Amino acid sequence: MSAPEYPTVFCIGNPLLDIQVNNAEQYLEKYGLKSNDAILAEEKHMPIYDEIVKGEVTYVAGGAAQNAARAAAYVLPPKHVVYVGAVGKDDLAEQLRAANDKEGVQSAYQVTEGAQTGACAVLLTGHDRSLVTTLRAAETFSQDHLQKPEIKVLLDHAKYFYIGGFFLTHGIDSAVEIAKHASHRGKVVTVNLSAPFIPQFFKVQLDQLLPYVDIVIGNESEAAAYATAQGMADSSIGQIASAIANLPKANASRPRLVLITQGANATLVASSSPSSPESAAIKANLTNSDPNPKTFPVPKLSDDQIVDTNGAGDMFAGGFLGALALGKTLDVCVETGHKLGQMCVSQVGPTLKYPKENVLCQ
Numbered sequence: 194m195s196a197p198e199y200p201t202v203f204c205i206g207n208p209l210l211d212i213q214v215n216n217a218e219q220y221l222e223k224y225g226l227k228s229n230d231a232i233l234a235e236e237k238h239m240p241i242y243d244e245i246v247k248g249e250v251t252y253v254a255g256g257a258a259q260n261a262a263r264a265a266a267y268v269l270p271p272k273h274v275v276y277v278g279a280v281g282k283d284d285l286a287e288q289l290r291a292a293n294d295k296e297g298v299q300s301a302y303q304v305t306e307g308a309q310t311g312a313c314a315v316l317l318t319g320h321d322r323s324l325v326t327t328l329r330a331a332e333t334f335s336q337d338h339l340q341k342p343e344i345k346v347l348l349d350h351a352k353y354f355y356i357g358g359f360f361l362t363h364g365i366d367s368a369v370e371i372a373k374h375a376s377h378r379g380k381v382v383t384v385n386l387s388a389p390f391i392p393q394f395f396k397v398q399l400d401q402l403l404p405y406v407d408i409v410i411g412n413e414s415e416a417a418a419y420a421t422a423q424g425m426a427d428s429s430i431g432q433i434a435s436a437i438a439n440l441p442k443a444n445a446s447r448p449r450l451v452l453i454t455q456g457a458n459a460t461l462v463a464s465s466s467p468s469s470p471e472s473a474a475i476k477a478n479l480t481n482s483d484p485n486p487k488t489f490p491v492p493k494l495s496d497d498q499i500v501d502t503n504g505a506g507d508m509f510a511g512g513f514l515g516a517l518a519l520g521k522t523l524d525v526c527v528e529t530g531h532k533l534g535q536m537c538v539s540q541v542g543p544t545l546k547y548p549k550e551n552v553l554c555q
Contacts, residue, residue: 206258504543
């Protein structure tokens with residue numbers, strides 16, 4: 194594929210700079226945090242950002258949807274992916290732009306004067322990571338930004354849309370506007386559940402968005418949180434995935450796919466019952482002979498191959514989306530996601546290997 198005049202994939206989320214610290218058990222205890230969790234910082238957590246930088250830290254361009262955008266760009270040719278979100282006018286934003294430029298992602302930030310770019314404290318303990326996010330400028334994102342001519346043309350030309358679940362905490366109106374725009378034009382809309390607290394505490398916002406969503410991605414903890422919020426606490430992962438897949442959908446001609454990752458265990462993909470035989474194969478290559486949900490084993494890694502799990506789920510999502518934008522089958526899309534997720538855990542932070550490796554199996 195040659196470089197397009199406009200991007201193929203449009204991603205929106207909360208741009209953040211990750212501040213990573215190893216052997217962070219002391220911070221978990223001091224701030225009452227779980228070893229494998231993701232939360233929005235409360236007032237009591239705010240001192241952590243100044244405290245951790247007094248020691249040895251690593252700065253990595255982050256934000257879950259921005260990680261996914263960079264992963265999709267790893268699969269696609271340069272400039273096929275654009276990322277939208279709000280940043281401040283500061284050095285942190287420049288670091289994020291530089292990372293996007295390096296990895297072939299177009300930055301289409303809203304710049305909020307007088308606000309700091311968001312940050313995430315990434316507390317690493319063994320193979321676990323605890324994420325504590327302060328959104329800062331990210332939560333100032335304005336729906337008006339989508340009406341700017343330079344952004345509107347991107348919306349009009351993109352074919353695949355990715356909405357980070359964290360964005361729903363403050364940007365639900367913008368998310369629904371994007372999803373409706375895409376769904377009504379038969380384009381593909383993906384949302385990532387992102388963290389257990391999204392389906393738990395932002396259930397209303399998620400329910401607003403889901404009718405316009407074609408692909409839902411999450412992990413087993415997020416699926417369990419969704420089930421609890423919906424009164425399905427005793428359901429299996431497969432039952433939860435199928436329930437989400439079969440929720441009402443605005444564009445009934447395209448089946449909804451629900452992908453649930455389970456770390457080193459198998460990934461499950463459930464599909465809604467298509468309204469027509471033709472729709473069953475749209476970008477998914479599902480056949481009547483496939484089980485539903487379908488199970489995709491994850492290649493095993495040894496403990497010494499796992500360095501840092503931060504961002505692995507985002508890299509899976511981006512790899513899946515990038516392969517999907519290339520018209521690949523469901524099997525290839527999932528395998529590509531697995532490869533990028535495993536590439537991510539073999540390094541520090543949500544990063545990928547350069548020069549690029551061929552991660553498409555066919």
